[in-house]
Amino acid sequence: MSELVRRPDDDSNTHCTPQQYEEMYRRSVEEPDAFWAEQAQRIDWIKMPTKIADWSFDPVDIKWFADGELNICHNAVDRHVEAGRGGDVALIFEPDDPAGDVRRITYAELQRETARMANALKKLGVAKGDRVTIYMPMVPEGAMAMLACARIGAVHSVIFGGFSPEAIAGRIEDCASDWVVTADEGLRGGKPIPLKANVDAALDKVSAKGVLVLRHTGGEVAMHEGRDHWYHEFAADLSEECPCEPMKAEDPLFILYTSGSTGKPKGVLHTTGGYAVWTETTFRYVFDYRPGEIYWCTADIGWVTGHSYIVYGPLLNGATALMFEGVPNWPDASRFWQVCDKHRVNIFYTAPTAIRALMREGKGPVEKHNLSTLRLLGSVGEPINPEAWRWYHDTVGGGRIPIVDTWWQTETGGVMITTLPHAHDMKPGSAGKPFFGIRPQLVDSEGEVLEGASEGNLCITHSWPGQARTVYGDHERFVQTYFSTYRGKYFTGDGCRRDADGYYWITGRVDDVINVSGHRMGTAEVESALVLHGKVSEAAVVGYPHDIKGQGIYCYVTLNSGIEPSAELEDELRKWVRKEIGPIATPDHLHFTPALPKTRSGKIMRRILRKIAENDYGALGDTSTLADPGVAEDLIEGRRNR
Numbered sequence: 001m002s003e004l005v006r007r008p009d010d011d012s013n014t015h016c017t018p019q020q021y022e023e024m025y026r027r028s029v030e031e032p033d034a035f036w037a038e039q040a041q042r043i044d045w046i047k048m049p050t051k052i053a054d055w056s057f058d059p060v061d062i063k064w065f066a067d068g069e070l071n072i073c074h075n076a077v078d079r080h081v082e083a084g085r086g087g088d089v090a091l092i093f094e095p096d097d098p099a100g101d102v103r104r105i106t107y108a109e110l111q112r113e114t115a116r117m118a119n120a121l122k123k124l125g126v127a128k129g130d131r132v133t134i135y136m137p138m139v140p141e142g143a144m145a146m147l148a149c150a151r152i153g154a155v156h157s158v159i160f161g162g163f164s165p166e167a168i169a170g171r172i173e174d175c176a177s178d179w180v181v182t183a184d185e186g187l188r189g190g191k192p193i194p195l196k197a198n199v200d201a202a203l204d205k206v207s208a209k210g211v212l213v214l215r216h217t218g219g220e221v222a223m224h225e226g227r228d229h230w231y232h233e234f235a236a237d238l239s240e241e242c243p244c245e246p247m248k249a250e251d252p253l254f255i256l257y258t259s260g261s262t263g264k265p266k267g268v269l270h271t272t273g274g275y276a277v278w279t280e281t282t283f284r285y286v287f288d289y290r291p292g293e294i295y296w297c298t299a300d301i302g303w304v305t306g307h308s309y310i311v312y313g314p315l316l317n318g319a320t321a322l323m324f325e326g327v328p329n330w331p332d333a334s335r336f337w338q339v340c341d342k343h344r345v346n347i348f349y350t351a352p353t354a355i356r357a358l359m360r361e362g363k364g365p366v367e368k369h370n371l372s373t374l375r376l377l378g379s380v381g382e383p384i385n386p387e388a389w390r391w392y393h394d395t396v397g398g399g400r401i402p403i404v405d406t407w408w409q410t411e412t413g414g415v416m417i418t419t420l421p422h423a424h425d426m427k428p429g430s431a432g433k434p435f436f437g438i439r440p441q442l443v444d445s446e447g448e449v450l451e452g453a454s455e456g457n458l459c460i461t462h463s464w465p466g467q468a469r470t471v472y473g474d475h476e477r478f479v480q481t482y483f484s485t486y487r488g489k490y491f492t493g494d495g496c497r498r499d500a501d502g503y504y505w506i507t508g509r510v511d512d513v514i515n516v517s518g519h520r521m522g523t524a525e526v527e528s529a530l531v532l533h534g535k536v537s538e539a540a541v542v543g544y545p546h547d548i549k550g551q552g553i554y555c556y557v558t559l560n561s562g563i564e565p566s567a568e569l570e571d572e573l574r575k576w577v578r579k580e581i582g583p584i585a586t587p588d589h590l591h592f593t594p595a596l597p598k599t600r601s602g603k604i605m606r607r608i609l610r611k612i613a614e615n616d617y618g619a620l621g622d623t624s625t626l627a628d629p630g631v632a633e634d635l636i637e638g639r640r641n642r
């Protein structure tokens with residue numbers, strides 16, 4: 001039996017009461033055109049759309065607001081200034097160093113700085129439709145770079161600062177991006193991150209015409225004559241005015257690379273109008289944002305959470321969003337709470353992995369700080385276990401405020417399943433109910449639709465405005481990945497249970513994707529990195545339950561003949577994977593084995609490898625199809641001895 005936690009009593013300021021949710025949800029699915037035309041009214045359109053939903057999942061062709069024209073930067077920034085709110089704070093910057101300088105950037109300032117950066121991009125040669133790679137620390141200029149691209153109609157491709165030069169090069173090449181915006185270094189937990197040096201190493205492999213470099217730490221970096229420009233010098237004389245380019249609703253806004261079960265990361269493409277309406281609407285209702293509140297999402301702008309809920313969603317709502325450069329556990333485990341206290345944060349949105357790590361430190365670090373301004377807590381990135389939910393609710397929230405457990409994906413653009421703070425009671429561990437317009441469906445492995453309380457694979461049957469439109473440069477891959485498993489439906493890759501109250505419980509990925517500290521990783525990517533190493537012959541990678549990270553990375557490795565396993569080699573391979581992909585892909589376990597369990601046709605039996613990694617030997621299931629059953633025995637032996 002799951003526990004039911006009552007929503008706080010009705011608040012007269014809420015955007016959505018239980019009755020309103022029912023009525024709005026009904027309308028959103030029965031009359032989607034009318035519903036979304038109405039939500040779209042909160043956006044400033046240069047040309048008001050007359051076509052609203054215009055999509056098909058078979059064949060796959062998705063459009064929303066197609067004849068509308070707008071500029072999302074105008075909507076996120078200029079519009080608020082024009083409405084007399086230029087003095088409101090848009091972004092608060094809290095630096096890595098707790099004693100460092102806080103910056104408060106008003107909407108008026110954001111407009112000037114974004115326009116100046118847009119002019120810098122133009123001076124560099126960036127034109128409408130060009131792809132601009134952004135590899136930045138968590139500083140306001142990262143958000144400004146995204147907005148500057150949107151202002152002039154360039155397509156941003158943000159790469160998380162934790163990715164390696166190889167990963168940067170792959171992404172630059174994939175979308176043929178000629179331009180890069182970066183900084184000298186980032187700073188996390190007191191340690192510099194060599195951003196510019198990583199860009200340089202990437203640009204040894206692929207070329208770029210121009211690189212803008214923000215001076216942030218002042219650390220020394222190499223500058224390539226003719227290609228690299230210090231932003232402060234390059235933009236010093238540029239105007240703080242730059243017109244917003246009128247964009248068609250379906251013009252591309254950004255590409256964001258994400259991992260799948262096969263192949264290289266995919267460049268998920270989002271377009272302008274639908275994404276604007278979706279992030280504006282979801283932010284408004286999910287966080288129930290009220291004017292003047294301080295909102296803090298701890299994600300990085302390199303992930304979709306940062307795109308939708310640090311930059312676009314909050315700014316489209318004229319909110320004040322905090323940007324934090326640092327990490328939860330430096331200088332100590334009270335940093336998040338110290339920052340909440342210092343900035344009087346009202347809405348706090350973080351990931352289960354951070355909650356679990358901080359939960360280990362006990363109540364002490366939380367109780368040192370005054371968290372009385374908190375009104376709402378959010379969770380995102382992976383299922384939150386009920387124990388962590390309880391701790392978050394009771395210790396951080398003082399048992400008095402709601403939690404929104406928001407399920408969504410890079411491909412969905414914004415929140416899809418969640419409770420709304422004053423519309424729904426909560427069930428710890430369940431994301432809750434579908435957001436407006438979302439029609440989830442559970443299907444079994446044959447594609448049979450499951451009704452009522454049931455468990456199966458989570459599909460979405462109807463498009464929503466924030467849905468990704470394609471994989472950049474490879475529409476066929478988009479169709480194959482998301483619409484071919486269950487023809488005519490969007491398949492999320494997640495398993496899910498629906499209970500008798502219609503609450504959704506995400507059970508995790510059902511494909512070869514693992515979720516490590518809320519970071520999505522294709523096991524195939526780690527495998528390709530391992531086999532690139534000269535001493536490795538074969539590798540199979542699976543996830544296993546990890547107390548803090550949710551899932552850890554378990555690698556089975558067979559070595560080339562004549563190579564002996566050793567602690568040194570283990571270390572070498574760990575470093576190798578970090579170099580190939582980035583620190584987030586660092587293997588937790590390397591298990592050397594002379595052979596992998598395979599079927600007679602040569603297919604690796606991952607199910608068995610997963611069970612062994614989980615230390616669950618009783619449930620290996622049918623091993624009779626193995627070409628050599630002895631391999632599994634040896635692996636179990638090897639696992640026991642670890």
Ligand code: WT7
Binds near residue numbers: 405408411506509
């Ligand atoms: C995958 C998407 C959504 C932005 C961050 C991750 C898992 C995400 C939840 C949640 C259970 C969740 C799913 C999903 N996931 N949020 N609240 N409860 N699982 O975006 O990197 O595209 O990963 O994260 O497995 O498919 P992403």
